[in-house]
Amino acid sequence: xxxxxxxxxxxxxxxxxxxxxxxxxxxxxxxxxxxxxxxxxxxxxxxxxxxxxxxxxxxxxxxxxxxxxxxxxxxxxxxxxxxxxxxxxxxxxxxxxxxxxxxxxxxxxxxxxx
Amino acid sequence: xxxxxxxxxxxxxxxxxxxxxxxxxxxxxxxxxxxxxxxxxxxxxxxxxxxxxxxxxxxxxxxxxxxxxxxxxxxxxxxxxxxxxxxxxxxxxxxxxxxxxxxxxxxxxxxxxxxx
Numbered sequence: 001x002x003x004x005x006x007x008x009x010x011x012x013x014x015x016x017x018x019x020x021x022x023x024x025x026x027x028x029x030x031x032x033x034x035x036x037x038x039x040x041x042x043x044x045x046x047x048x049x050x051x052x053x054x055x056x057x058x059x060x061x062x063x064x065x066x067x068x069x070x071x072x073x074x075x076x077x078x079x080x081x082x083x084x085x086x087x088x089x090x091x092x093x094x095x096x097x098x099x100x101x102x103x104x105x106x107x108x109x110x111x112x113x114x
Numbered sequence: 115x116x117x118x119x120x121x122x123x124x125x126x127x128x129x130x131x132x133x134x135x136x137x138x139x140x141x142x143x144x145x146x147x148x149x150x151x152x153x154x155x156x157x158x159x160x161x162x163x164x165x166x167x168x169x170x171x172x173x174x175x176x177x178x179x180x181x182x183x184x185x186x187x188x189x190x191x192x193x194x195x196x197x198x199x200x201x202x203x204x205x206x207x208x209x210x211x212x213x214x215x216x217x218x219x220x221x222x223x224x225x226x227x228x229x230x
Contacts, residue, residue, distance in 0.1 A: 033218075042120075042205060042220040043159075090159060101147060101209060103218055105159035 003027045004106035006091050012112045019078040021109050023091030025071075031094035032074040033058075033103065034066060036087040043090065049074055081113045117141065118208050120221035127196050128229050135191040135224045137206030143167075148182065148189040149207040149218070159205070165189065196228045 003026035013019050023032060033048040035058075045058030047066040055066050063085060067075045078085055091106040119138045127133045139148065150162040163173060165182050173180045177194045193200050206221040 035220075040222060042222040043207075043218075044220075045218070088157070102149070102161055102164050103207075103209075104161060105151075107158055 004091060004093055004104065006089075006106040006109050008109060009107065010110045012114065013081050014114050015082055016080050017113075019081050019111065019113075021076040021089055021091075021111070023074045023076070023106055025074075025093050027093070028071055029093040029095060030071070032068065033092040033094070034064075034074065034076045035090045035092065036060065036085075037090060037108075038087050046076065046089075081111075083113050085111065086113045087111060116221075117219040118206050118221035120204075120206055120224050122224045123222070124225045124227070126227045126229060129198060130195050132192060132194050133196050133226065133228075135193075135204050135206075135226065137189045137191065137221060139187050139189065139206070139208045141187075141208060141210055143210045145210075147209040149209070150180065150189075150191050151205045151207065153203040153205065153223070155202070162191075193226075196226075198228050198230050201226060201228045 005024045007022045031050055034046040035043040036046055037043050044060045046060055046064050047055055047058055049055045049068040052068055052071055055068060063078060065077045065079060074091060089109045089111060092103040094101055094103050117140050122136055125133060146167045148165045152160045152162055163180055170182050170184060179192045181190045189206060203223045203225045205223045208219045
């Protein structure tokens with residue numbers, strides 16, 4: 001258990017509405033990630049963070065923004081939700097030792113955009 | 115081009131059969147990591163194994179075993195004597211450039227159904 005929680009766990013919203021998903025970790029990991037999971041695509045990286053206020057884009061970042069003002073929280077915002085953003089969103093943290101790295105995932109957030 | 119290819123979309127086996135899930139990866143890095151994750155019907159993603167590019171030793175953990183072959187860029191996963199609880203979607207993933215904590219590349223997953 002890497003101490004990762006996501007909120008909300010389920011959300012239904014309407015097209016054009018802003019939505020913010022929260023990822024919270026309790027173990028002071030430097031790296032955090034947001035993925036979306038869709039059938040036939042596996043997991044695709046949206047944004048990631050390598051420290052407080054340090055973020056970068058992933059493969060599918062259009063329509064999403066992120067913020068990390070504290071080590072423990074990584075927020076994903078859909079400024080104006082669209083139906084194509086209906087998905088399951090996973091947050092992950094990266095544990096980095098001297099020679100190894102593993103990503104551990106939160107429980108996921110199911111988002112439905114009507 | 116896909117960095118990680120899991121050609122098997124769905125597999126069904128009868129309980130107690132052995133099953134191998136294929137994973138082929140593509141990278142130009144000499145240092146990289148390969149992973150397998152399990153996603154049971156409950157939806158969480160469970161880390162199973164990490165293997166670095168310098169360690170081609172096969173690994174066995176109970177009924178699970180992994181065969182890493184750099185010559186064929188493959189990292190296959192075998193479940194011996196499958197059980198119903200093994201039913202899940204399995205993802206293979208590749209991590210390049212570990213010094214920067216950069217992104218993982220996931221395959222599209224293989225859905226395994228074990229029939230009792």
